[in-house]
Amino acid sequence: xxxxxxxxxxxxxxxxxxxxxxxxxxxxxxxxxxxxxxxxxxxxxxxxxxxxxxxxxxxxxxxxxxxxxxxxxxxxxxxxxxxxxxxxxxxxxxxxxxxxxxxxxxxxxxxxxxxxxxxxxxxxxxxxxxxxxxxxxxxxxxxxxxxxxxxxxxxxxxxxxxxxxxxxxxxxxxxxxxxxxxxxxxxxxxxxxxxxxxxxxxxxxxxxxxxxxxxxxxxxxxxxxxxxxxxxxxxxxxxxxxxxxxxxxxxxxxxxxxxxxxxxxxxxxxxxxxxxxxxxxxxxxxxxxxxxxxxxxx
Amino acid sequence: xxxxxxxxxxxxxxxxxxxxxxxxxxxxxxxxxxxxxxxxxxxxxxxxxxxxxxxxxxxxxxxxxxxxxxxxxxxxxxxxxxxxxxxxxxxxxxxxxxxxxxxxxxxxxxxxxxxxxxxxxxxxxxxxxxxxxxxxxxxxxxxxxxxxxxxxxxxxxxxxxxxxxxxxxxxxxxxxxxxxxxxxxxxxxxxxxxxxxxxxxxxxxxxxxxxxxxxxxxxxxxxxxxxxxxxxxxxxxxxxxxxxxxxxxxxxxxxxxxxxxxxxxxxxxxxxxxxxxxxxxxxxxxxxxxxxxxxxxx
Numbered sequence: 001x002x003x004x005x006x007x008x009x010x011x012x013x014x015x016x017x018x019x020x021x022x023x024x025x026x027x028x029x030x031x032x033x034x035x036x037x038x039x040x041x042x043x044x045x046x047x048x049x050x051x052x053x054x055x056x057x058x059x060x061x062x063x064x065x066x067x068x069x070x071x072x073x074x075x076x077x078x079x080x081x082x083x084x085x086x087x088x089x090x091x092x093x094x095x096x097x098x099x100x101x102x103x104x105x106x107x108x109x110x111x112x113x114x115x116x117x118x119x120x121x122x123x124x125x126x127x128x129x130x131x132x133x134x135x136x137x138x139x140x141x142x143x144x145x146x147x148x149x150x151x152x153x154x155x156x157x158x159x160x161x162x163x164x165x166x167x168x169x170x171x172x173x174x175x176x177x178x179x180x181x182x183x184x185x186x187x188x189x190x191x192x193x194x195x196x197x198x199x200x201x202x203x204x205x206x207x208x209x210x211x212x213x214x215x216x217x218x219x220x221x222x223x224x225x226x227x228x229x230x231x232x233x234x235x236x237x238x239x240x241x242x243x244x245x246x247x248x249x250x251x252x253x254x255x256x257x258x259x260x261x262x263x264x265x266x267x268x269x270x271x272x273x274x275x276x277x278x279x280x281x282x283x284x285x286x287x288x289x290x291x292x293x294x295x296x297x298x
Numbered sequence: 299x300x301x302x303x304x305x306x307x308x309x310x311x312x313x314x315x316x317x318x319x320x321x322x323x324x325x326x327x328x329x330x331x332x333x334x335x336x337x338x339x340x341x342x343x344x345x346x347x348x349x350x351x352x353x354x355x356x357x358x359x360x361x362x363x364x365x366x367x368x369x370x371x372x373x374x375x376x377x378x379x380x381x382x383x384x385x386x387x388x389x390x391x392x393x394x395x396x397x398x399x400x401x402x403x404x405x406x407x408x409x410x411x412x413x414x415x416x417x418x419x420x421x422x423x424x425x426x427x428x429x430x431x432x433x434x435x436x437x438x439x440x441x442x443x444x445x446x447x448x449x450x451x452x453x454x455x456x457x458x459x460x461x462x463x464x465x466x467x468x469x470x471x472x473x474x475x476x477x478x479x480x481x482x483x484x485x486x487x488x489x490x491x492x493x494x495x496x497x498x499x500x501x502x503x504x505x506x507x508x509x510x511x512x513x514x515x516x517x518x519x520x521x522x523x524x525x526x527x528x529x530x531x532x533x534x535x536x537x538x539x540x541x542x543x544x545x546x547x548x549x550x551x552x553x554x555x556x557x558x559x560x561x562x563x564x565x566x567x568x569x570x571x572x573x574x575x576x577x578x579x580x581x582x583x584x585x586x587x588x589x590x591x592x593x594x595x596x
Contacts, residue, residue, distance in 0.1 A: 030465075032457075039342040042332065042453065043366075046341075068341075102593060125457050125467075129588075132465035136576050136585040141593040145578040151461035153453050153533075155340065159330075159423050163449035167328075167430035169423075172489055174472030174498060182589030191470050191496045198492035199485075200472060235451075278434050280443040287434040290427075291480030295400060295439040 026053070026117040028108055028147055030126040030135050032154020033061060035235025038068035040155045046070050048152055049119045054111045056094045056104055057121035064239065065121070096121070101131075105138035112147050125156040129177050129205050158203040161231035161267045164246045166278070166285030168229060168269050173201035178209045185210075189217055196221035201275065201288055204268040211268060212255040218270055224252030227271040229286050230260045234267070248277065248284050324351070324415040326406055326445055328424040328433050330452020331359060333533025336366035338453045344368050346450055347417045352409045354392045354402055355419035362537065363419070394419070399429075403436035410445050423454040427475050427503050456501040459529035459565045462544045464576070464583030466527060466567050471499035476507045483508075487515055494519035499573065499586055502566040509566060510553040516568055522550030525573045527584050531563040546575060546582050 029048045034040035049055055049070050057065065065071040071093060072083040081093045096104055108118045122130040132151050139147055162169045174195045180188060195202050196218045204214055207230075215228075230247045237244050242262035249257055251270060260266075275288040327346045332338035347353055347368050355363065363369040369391060370381040379391045394402055406416045420428040430449050437445055460467045472493045478486060493500050494516045502512055505528075513526075528545045535542050540560035547555055549568060558564075573586040 034340065039345075040340045040451065042338045042340055043344075044337040125453075125461075127457070127460050127465050127467040129468070133468035133585055133587045136465055136583060137587055137593050139578065140576055147578065148580055149464075149578070149583070151465060153338065153457040153461040155423075155451050155453060156457065159425065159451040159454065162425050163423075163451040166447075167425050167434055167449060169425040170427070170431035172472065172474045174470065174493070176470045177588075187497075187589075191498060194492040194496035195472070195498075198489045200489060200493075278438055280437070280445065280447070282446055285434060285447070287431055289431045289435055290475075291485075295435050 024115050025146065025148060026112045026115050028112050028135065028149050029117065029119045029152055030122060030130075030132045030149065031119045031152040032122050032125040032130065032156075033064065034124060034155035035157060035160040036061075036064045036123065036233070037236055037239055038064065038070060040160060040235045041070070042152070042154065045152050045154060048117075049121065051117065052119035053090070053116035054092045054094060054108070054118040055121065056096045056108065056118065058096045061121050061123060062093065062095070067239070101134060102138065105135060106142065109139070109142060109144045109147050122154070125154045126151055127153075128156040128158075128175065129179075155235065157205065157231075157234055157265075157267050158269070160234035161203075161229070161246070161269060164231055164234050164244070165229040165248065165269065166287050168227075168271055168275055168286040168288050169201055169203075170288045171201060171272065171274065171290045173203060175203045175205060176214075177205040178211060178214055179206040180209065188214070192217045193221060199272045201272050202270040204270070206264070207261050207266040207268050208263050211261055212258065215251065215255045215268075219251055222251055222270075223273070224250060226251040226273065227275045227277060227286055228254040229269040230254070230257060231267050231269065232260070232262045233265040236265070248286055322413050323444065323446060324410045324413050326410050326433065326447050327415065327417045327450055328420060328428075328430045328447065329417050329450040330420050330423040330428065330454075331362065332422060332453035333455060333458040334359070334362045334421065334531070335534055335537055336362065336368060338458060338533045339368070340450070340452065343450050343452060346415075347419065349415065350417035351388070351414035352390045352392060352406070352416040353419065354394045354406065354416065356394045359419050359421060360391065360393070365537070399432060400436065403433060404440065407437070407440060407442045407445050420452070423452045424449055425451075426454040426456075426473065427477075453533065455503065455529075455532055455563075455565050456567070458532035459501070459527070459544070459567060462529055462532050462542070463527040463546065463567065464585050466569055466573055466584040466586050467499055467501075468586045469499060469570065469572065469588045471501060473501045473503060474512075475503040476509060476512055477504040478507065486512070490515045491519060497570045499570050500568040502568070504562070505559050505564040505566050506561050509559055510556065513549065513553045513566075517549055520549055520568075521571070522548060524549040524571065525569040525575060525584055526552040527567040528552070528555060528558040529565050529567065530558070530560045532565070534563070546584055
């Protein structure tokens with residue numbers, strides 16, 4: 001990618017794609033749909049998916065998007081993945097799978113050059129361990145500087161999971177992925193340790209990998225009574241892989257609850273030294289008051 | 299708040315408010331509407347606001363919510379803030395201001411006890427430097443354990459701002475608020491330094507305070523050619539306080555661009571050592587490829 005310092009001075013406006021792009025091109029949208037079910041999808045994400053001539057999405061996300069009619073039912077989609085809406089708008093629904101990412105990105109560039117809008121669907125937010133960096137890397141590799149790319153943000157798992165347990169992210173927090181597919185565990189460990197020492201609330205993604213190992217590292221820097229929430233499939237209700245749930249425990253006991261860590265849809269939220277529990281007649285919430293602030297401070 | 303370890307074992311289900319709450323109570327929703335304009339609001343947030351008997355929101359957010367009809371026009375709201383929809387549903391719109399937070403929270407509890415749903419509107423996500431910790435602290439102070447509280451997540455400024463500049467958050471990142479209203483600058487500095495050393499992408503909130511000071515701290519731990527995006531009013535188009543804009547510069551030069559830091563709607567995204575720029579025919583994007591991964595890795 002360009003390291004030309006001149007390029008760093010570029011100021012863009014909201015309507016950035018208005019300049020420079022050939023009029024005959026569509027736009028490649030990388031669209032975050034949030035945790036899953038359409039309830040937590042933004043209006044913008046829904047509109048972009050509904051109006052794109054090509055929609056690329058995994059089987060699971062297709063299922064979610066059919067739930068509220070954002071995509072037509074599978075029964076109304078032909079064997080080539082073509083669905084025709086009542087108003088005659090023709091949409092190609094492409095099944096995305098892990099092994100086909102490069103092929104799908106190249107095909108998306110071709111569609112955009114043919115004048116089509118393409119919605120590349122990502123769960124959560126497209127940036128947060130999502131697909132957007134891949135799209136830019138592919139565009140660089142293919143020298144596809146003619147392709148307008150727009151990212152549509154979505155609710156990431158940390159926010160949906162936090163909402164389910166209360167207000168644990170009300171002070172500074174960080175996200176750390178436990179996936180060591182693209183980098184060594186040393187790098188992950190360094191970040192975990194720095195975040196633990198400097199008292200960030202820590203949200204762990206990709207917890208089905210090595211979550212006990214991560215907990216052990218944080219334990220070396222924090223007290224065992226720090227609160228931890230294990231959240232699964234936040235925002236997905238019963239429609240997720242394992243169903244939505246949240247469980248509040250402590251750092252000292254978190255590693256003993258691997259039965260609560262159900263897979264790709266699991267995040268851990270590790271509170272800082274100010275994070276507290278609050279119980280009402282319904283349930284237990286997790287709350288991190290900023291700077292330990294009290295009601296009198298408001 | 300309870301530090302009873304028994305309470306940490308509470309497992310809650312999605313339908314948590316079904317148990318324990320008196321049937322005659324409403325629910326207090328703390329609702330994130332995202333960056334501002336309804337485009338980036340979730341379906342859930344919109345539905346909760348539309349169906350609540352009382353809506354508490356600042357003047358600015360009321361304006362945003364009237365934009366797409368989520369709230370009735372001001373002209374159709376009487377002097378007591380009461381608006382009556384076509385279907386006869388009566389809604390009280392309460393103007394939230396900084397000095398009235400305690401009073402508004404107490405009034406909200408009373409409304410909930412009268413059986414009304416209350417939507418307490420927060421910009422962005424209610425947890426991310428938002429209002430949700432205040433609500434829980436107030437409920438604790440007032441021993442209001444009978445009030446069901448539900449947090450509705452929203453798109454926070456980091457995600458909206460990142461989407462506007464490309465894909466800068468594709469590896470681990472953290473949020474740090476530069477507001478020292480509730481805590482000392484020492485704490486902020488410690489977190490900034492830890493995040494800088496351990497190579498997190500760093501998103502700064504409340505940049506109208508001391509952003510140059512924060513940049514100087516990060517500069518002590520990172521190279522001056524690290525990329526920085528200054529994003530304003532992300533997701534608000536022309537409707538924000540100063541209008542949506544984004545500007546890409548470097549860590550070495552970021553402090554010289556205070557003309558780009560327009561106020562409360564400004565965030566800074568400080569890239570890590572892998573963050574790169576990519577130019578197409580339209581504009582310059584900022585991208586953080588995970589673990590420096592390349593196309594061949596997919």
